Amino acid sequence: MQTRRQFLMTLIAGCFVPAGTAYALPSKASGHLSATGKLSALFGNNGSAMVIGNSYRSFSKTASKNLSGELAALLDFISLSETDFVSMDNGNLLQHIKRVISKDFEHGNVTQVDGWLLSTTEVQLCHVLSLAPHE
Amino acid sequence: MFSHSSDIRRESVIDADVCIIGAGCAGITLATELNGSPLKVILLESGDLEYDEKTQSLYQGENISANPLKLEDVRLRYFGGSTNHWHGMCHPLNEIDLLPRKEIAYPGWPITLNDLTPFYVRAQKVCQLGPFVYDDENYWRQQMNFSPLLSGNLLRTSFFQLSPPTRFGAVYREVLKKSANVEVILNANALELESSGDADHVTQVRVAHINGNTFWVKAKKFVLSAGGLETPRILLLSNKIQKKGLGNGHDLVGRYYMDHLANLRSGTLQFIADQSKYPWYFKLGTKVNHLPDTTVGVLLTPSTELIKKEGITNFRIMLLPTPEEKGIDSVKSIISGIKSGHIPDDLGGHIKNVLSEIDSVTNLAFKNIFHTNKNLLGAREKSTAITRADIDLNMEQLPNRDSKVSLSGQKDVFGQNRLKLDWKISEMDKKTAGKALETIALECGKYNLGRVRISDSLKQDTSFETSWHHMGTTRMSVSPTDGVVNVDCKVHGVDNLFIASSSVFTTGGWANPTLTITALSIRLADHLKTLFS
Numbered sequence: 001m002q003t004r005r006q007f008l009m010t011l012i013a014g015c016f017v018p019a020g021t022a023y024a025l026p027s028k029a030s031g032h033l034s035a036t037g038k039l040s041a042l043f044g045n046n047g048s049a050m051v052i053g054n055s056y057r058s059f060s061k062t063a064s065k066n067l068s069g070e071l072a073a074l075l076d077f078i079s080l081s082e083t084d085f086v087s088m089d090n091g092n093l094l095q096h097i098k099r100v101i102s103k104d105f106e107h108g109n110v111t112q113v114d115g116w117l118l119s120t121t122e123v124q125l126c127h128v129l130s131l132a133p134h135e
Numbered sequence: 136m137f138s139h140s141s142d143i144r145r146e147s148v149i150d151a152d153v154c155i156i157g158a159g160c161a162g163i164t165l166a167t168e169l170n171g172s173p174l175k176v177i178l179l180e181s182g183d184l185e186y187d188e189k190t191q192s193l194y195q196g197e198n199i200s201a202n203p204l205k206l207e208d209v210r211l212r213y214f215g216g217s218t219n220h221w222h223g224m225c226h227p228l229n230e231i232d233l234l235p236r237k238e239i240a241y242p243g244w245p246i247t248l249n250d251l252t253p254f255y256v257r258a259q260k261v262c263q264l265g266p267f268v269y270d271d272e273n274y275w276r277q278q279m280n281f282s283p284l285l286s287g288n289l290l291r292t293s294f295f296q297l298s299p300p301t302r303f304g305a306v307y308r309e310v311l312k313k314s315a316n317v318e319v320i321l322n323a324n325a326l327e328l329e330s331s332g333d334a335d336h337v338t339q340v341r342v343a344h345i346n347g348n349t350f351w352v353k354a355k356k357f358v359l360s361a362g363g364l365e366t367p368r369i370l371l372l373s374n375k376i377q378k379k380g381l382g383n384g385h386d387l388v389g390r391y392y393m394d395h396l397a398n399l400r401s402g403t404l405q406f407i408a409d410q411s412k413y414p415w416y417f418k419l420g421t422k423v424n425h426l427p428d429t430t431v432g433v434l435l436t437p438s439t440e441l442i443k444k445e446g447i448t449n450f451r452i453m454l455l456p457t458p459e460e461k462g463i464d465s466v467k468s469i470i471s472g473i474k475s476g477h478i479p480d481d482l483g484g485h486i487k488n489v490l491s492e493i494d495s496v497t498n499l500a501f502k503n504i505f506h507t508n509k510n511l512l513g514a515r516e517k518s519t520a521i522t523r524a525d526i527d528l529n530m531e532q533l534p535n536r537d538s539k540v541s542l543s544g545q546k547d548v549f550g551q552n553r554l555k556l557d558w559k560i561s562e563m564d565k566k567t568a569g570k571a572l573e574t575i576a577l578e579c580g581k582y583n584l585g586r587v588r589i590s591d592s593l594k595q596d597t598s599f600e601t602s603w604h605h606m607g608t609t610r611m612s613v614s615p616t617d618g619v620v621n622v623d624c625k626v627h628g629v630d631n632l633f634i635a636s637s638s639v640f641t642t643g644g645w646a647n648p649t650l651t652i653t654a655l656s657i658r659l660a661d662h663l664k665t666l667f668s
Contacts, residue, residue, distance in 0.1 A: 052485055052487045102581050110577070112589070114588070115402075115484060115591060116587070117576035117588070118459070
């Protein structure tokens with residue numbers, strides 16, 4: 001069983017492996033592999049997420065560079081435990097995030113990034129992705 | 136019948152039952168409605184049948200407001216008036232526009248939409264429009280296979296109709312030319328309304344050709360229909376007895392000046408997917424072939440609930456498609472840009488990239504199957520795809536006593552004071568603009584249509600442009616302490632002077648004013664016929 005920190009770092013480490021490549025990596029522990037591919041599969045176009053995340057961080061007074069802390073916050077935003085996040089298949093996870101984002105807009109839970117009115121959750125997603133080391 | 140002021144004997148007096156001053160949409164509508172009646176009608180027009188620079192220059196004036204508009208550019212001074220350059224967009228006022236609203240400190244319209252509706256129905260024909268059907272979504276769904284872009288509670292789809300546009304001067308010239316009881320006098324500048332007693336009755340109007348020939352028209356009833364700027368000017372210039380100007384006992388003539396506040400690029404809407412399946416929203420009008428004279432356009436407007444809940448004025452949003460930016464999905468170039476410290480100025484394409492991935496499981500499958508970083512939409516969009524639109528915002532302006540026109544110290548060729556415009560934009564106007572953009576952003580986000588960027592300029596007075604709609608300067612009211620004309624468009628305290636113009640509008644709604652001006656003019660024509668009968 002991974003610790004929370006191990007889980008988060010594993011997740012982060014896989015973020016910026018281009019989509020597709022993640023699935024061709026040499027086999028690792030099965031839990032590790034699924035976590036590694038998770039965000040990568042969700043965001044094949046990491047460059048765009050980075051642009052948004054970097055732009056957000058350039059003006060935000062609260063956004064930190066503490067990757068594990070920001071990732072934990074993201075999981076809080078989407079109301080998923082680590083276990084649920086890992087076990088949920090990507091299709092369902094996308095649908096779940098989509099619903100959370102829609103609710104954000106319904107309740108006015110939004111953040112302006114360079115004039116763009118974005119859901120706080122989607123900004124946090126991009127923020128986390130932009131913090132991760134990339135190739 | 137048409138005549139020219141230069142042919143009229145100097146210093147002569149012409150008698151009439153009704154004298155109409157100004158041959159734009161209102162004046163021509165009135166004259167054609169009175170055509171064939173037993174009344175002798177004189178219609179005075181400052182210009183000729185065609186544009187003339189010298190006459191147009193009479194519209195010059197002083198503008199001390201933040202917006203640099205020129206008074207001679209925003210209207211036309213020849214037969215047909217500003218209908219010679221209007222776009223033809225028609226919609227009646229909405230019910231809420233005519234109701235009292237707590238945000239508006241001054242009394243609202245003393246008439247309701249029901250009072251106006253029969254005249255709107257008749258105005259449709261005058262403006263060469265189709266049936267009097269506007270915001271009935273089911274009706275247009277059947278007529279043109281329409282489907283809505285948004286179906287929320289905050290924003291709704293409104294439908295406007297497009298006039299050809301009717302050039303009133305050209306379309307109704309022959310009718311008036313053949314008229315036995317209406318005489319149109321061209322090149323006839325109304326300089327002053329002369330009154331008797333306590334300035335409670337107009338006896339005659341002093342008229343002059345631009346080269347100096349002066350004459351008078353005596354009439355039983357006078358109608359000022361010279362537009363939202365020139366109408367108050369003529370009243371203010373008619374000051375021999377009432378020193379502040381005719382009908383201006385309460386210092387209201389020229390005040391409450393309103394325009395529709397326009398910002399063509401108040402924001403950007405980045406769609407997540409191609410929205411070409413909603414073509415009605417992206418063009419000025421769609422011809423409905425099986426309905427005569429019917430071209431329909433579509434826009435987004437606030438629900439009554441939103442206006443009440445947020446305490447804002449009315450507005451409308453049109454979406455103007457813009458070309459898609461290129462190369463945005465090149466991950467390598469983005470990452471190398473970031474490494475060198477460069478953050479692209481425009482996030483729109485990146486937002487679409489990210490959101491289209493969240494939006495589409497298909498997209499995920501596409502990437503997994505084909506081992507590509509490109510998202511499905513980004514890789515396969517056609518050149519005609521509509522993925523981005525500028526947000527064209529046009530808003531009702533809050534009536535504001537300090538927003539006004541008055542007489543300038545500058546003089547025209549007749550030695551008369553020109554007009555001075557002090558157009559004020561209030562914090563409330565800016566609040567409505569911000570709320571309009573926020574609302575479309577939240578709605579598009581909620582229904583996952585796309586994301587909105589709000590222009591930084593919205594907080595500045597200068598970001599709003601004129602729509603060339605001049606309203607409110609002789610507003611309608613029950614009491615003379617609240618406005619200049621009564622419910623019959625008669626000037627308070629003057630027994631035979633009426634106004635047919637957008638200057639009587641108490642509020643402006645979001646609808647372009649021509650259809651309402653036409654409806655009010657028909658209503659006034661009916662009223663005049665009743666008075667004479």
